Amino acid sequence: MRIRRVGGHALLLDFAAPTDSEPDSPDALTPAEPVDPALVEGWRAELWRRRERAELVATEIVPAAATVLLDGVPDPAATAAAIRTWTPMPPLTTSAAAEPVEVPVTYDGEDLPRVAAHWHTDVPSVVRRIAQTEFRVAFCGFAPGFGYLTGLPAELAVPRLPSPRPRVPAGSVALAGPYAGIYPTASPGGWLLVGRTTLALFDVRADPPARLTPGTPVRLLPT
Amino acid sequence: MSEIEVLTAGALTTVQDLGRPGWAHLGVPRSGALDPDALRLANRLVGNPEPTAGLEITMTGCELRLTRAGTVAVVGAEVDVRVGDRPGDPGRPLAVPAGAVLRIGPARRGLRCWLAVAGGIAVEPVLGSRATDTLAGLGPAPLRDGDRLPVGVPVGPPAPVDVTVPTAYPQELHLTARLGPRHDWFDAVALDRLYGTAYTVSPLSNRVGARLTGAPLPRAVPGELPSEGVVLGAVQVPADGQPLIFLADHPTTGGYPVIAVVDDVTPLAQARPGTTVRFHGPQR
Numbered sequence: 001m002r003i004r005r006v007g008g009h010a011l012l013l014d015f016a017a018p019t020d021s022e023p024d025s026p027d028a029l030t031p032a033e034p035v036d037p038a039l040v041e042g043w044r045a046e047l048w049r050r051r052e053r054a055e056l057v058a059t060e061i062v063p064a065a066a067t068v069l070l071d072g073v074p075d076p077a078a079t080a081a082a083i084r085t086w087t088p089m090p091p092l093t094t095s096a097a098a099e100p101v102e103v104p105v106t107y108d109g110e111d112l113p114r115v116a117a118h119w120h121t122d123v124p125s126v127v128r129r130i131a132q133t134e135f136r137v138a139f140c141g142f143a144p145g146f147g148y149l150t151g152l153p154a155e156l157a158v159p160r161l162p163s164p165r166p167r168v169p170a171g172s173v174a175l176a177g178p179y180a181g182i183y184p185t186a187s188p189g190g191w192l193l194v195g196r197t198t199l200a201l202f203d204v205r206a207d208p209p210a211r212l213t214p215g216t217p218v219r220l221l222p223t
Numbered sequence: 224m225s226e227i228e229v230l231t232a233g234a235l236t237t238v239q240d241l242g243r244p245g246w247a248h249l250g251v252p253r254s255g256a257l258d259p260d261a262l263r264l265a266n267r268l269v270g271n272p273e274p275t276a277g278l279e280i281t282m283t284g285c286e287l288r289l290t291r292a293g294t295v296a297v298v299g300a301e302v303d304v305r306v307g308d309r310p311g312d313p314g315r316p317l318a319v320p321a322g323a324v325l326r327i328g329p330a331r332r333g334l335r336c337w338l339a340v341a342g343g344i345a346v347e348p349v350l351g352s353r354a355t356d357t358l359a360g361l362g363p364a365p366l367r368d369g370d371r372l373p374v375g376v377p378v379g380p381p382a383p384v385d386v387t388v389p390t391a392y393p394q395e396l397h398l399t400a401r402l403g404p405r406h407d408w409f410d411a412v413a414l415d416r417l418y419g420t421a422y423t424v425s426p427l428s429n430r431v432g433a434r435l436t437g438a439p440l441p442r443a444v445p446g447e448l449p450s451e452g453v454v455l456g457a458v459q460v461p462a463d464g465q466p467l468i469f470l471a472d473h474p475t476t477g478g479y480p481v482i483a484v485v486d487d488v489t490p491l492a493q494a495r496p497g498t499t500v501r502f503h504g505p506q507r
Contacts, residue, residue: 004403004404004405005401005403005404006403006404006454006457006481006484007401007454007456007457007484007485007486008401008484008486009454010454010484012404012451012452014404016449035449059244059245060244060245060247060248060452061248062247062248062452062475062476063248063452064449064450064451064452064476065449065450065451066449066451067449067451067452068452069247069451069452069453069454071247071452071454072244139248139450139476140248140249140250140475141250141450141452141474141475141476142250142450142474142476143250143359144246144249144250144251144359144361145249145250146250148450185360204349204350204361208249209246209249209251209350210249210250213248213249214248
């Protein structure tokens with residue numbers, strides 16, 4: 001893990017880079033290594049726990065594919081030093097014990113044949129594979145309540161559409177790269193559509209407002 | 224309840240407060256006034272708590288009517304303010320009689336001003352904030368002609384103030400930018416250009432980001448950066464090499480490398496298209 005400074009009040013924990021000793025040491029170019037989502041999740045959970053216990057001050061703790069961003073950190077140097085003495089929570093203690101969110105999915109997406117071609121299989125096998133996968137929300141982004149779901153193996157990663165659709169309906173279940181995701185609201189999008197759900201994923205009156213929060217286990221079950 | 228009637232909404236008038244921090248992990252941007260200190264000052268002038276929601280008025284101005292007498296203050300861009308037939312001073316509390324038309328003229332210098340009304344704009348908060356988020360679509364929609372906005376109950380008297388510090392509208396902005404977190408994705412030419420180029424604010428700039436045009440910043444590392452969390456002031460460099468500085472409605476994550484982070488983006492709130500931007504490094 002490398003801790004990168006981000007402006008005057010933020011730190012980026014980068015799990016794709018080798019360990020450093022100084023936050024501002026000269027950067028050597030290093031190829032990004034694949035990052036285990038469980039490691040990111042373990043750090044996210046640990047940082048969250050430390051913040052709950054007032055051992056960490058940060059306005060935002062934002063996990064992503066290979067990083068966790070801490071924003072609103074009053075003393076980044078001291079916080080970076082403290083983080084180096086911490087260890088991530090073991091993955092199975094974070095939220096694997098939590099009940100998965102079961103998302104009812106109608107598998108009729110128009111890109112199913114495209115996914116099947118990428119996976120060298122047929123459409124029913126694609127649906128079966130997705131339906132049997134134990135997903136987990138790695139992180140949110142792109143839009144409020146949009147969770148990047150990990151669980152598919154790297155070899156099943158699929159490219160985005162060459163040019164995005166101008167409008168993807170709310171509730172669309174889709175794949176891109178190694179991720180699955182569900183569009184909480186209608187928006188432009190380049191992910192491959194495999195199905196749709198009527199489950200509401202973002203409700204500003206709910207607590208939390210997003211159904212799919214980082215760490216949450218998710219199943220995409222056929223209706 | 225007291226209300227503001229929107230007679231003419233102008234190019235872009237939005238409700239803004241200090242935003243909704245703390246939700247970035249769910250993909251919710253912070254949003255809020257592009258110059259929070261200006262909104263705070265406007266609120267103090269009318270006797271509101273500083274975080275109270277007001278209006279952010281862009282470029283063309285707007286026309287409003289208060290259904291009940293109230294106190295307002297306008298801070299930011301250099302504009303003509305008229306209360307009925309009389310001119311009113313920006314930067315001071317102004318008494319507006321019931322039914323009088325309040326005209327905020329087009330910006331002569333600068334780009335945006337903030338209007339506070341005693342009692343605040345009392346629309347329903349969303350995730351703790353009344354701010355309009357133009358990217359995520361949270362909060363009230365940008366104002367349209369004919370809208371009616373509820374006004375809360377004043378909690379304090381207007382400030383006894385004669386003079387406030389005027390807003391600066393420089394033709395050339397000097398922004399302090401600290402390298403990282405992804406400056407190692409760029410070659411030495413890019414770092415020299417970042418600190419040596421007079422960039423120009425593009426007309427495509429908005430509340431999400433200030434787009435700059437100028438010497439492109441070449442990448443040393445090809446390929447894609449996995450999406451990662453980004454902060455206010457991040458200088459993101461898309462494939463065309465033209466930097467973009469993230470402002471209040473920026474997305475919570477981004478896939479383009481961030482070469483540097485600007486310490487203070489509030490001067491950009493007044494930067495019209497064509498304004499020159501120069502970066503200075505704390506380490507140079």
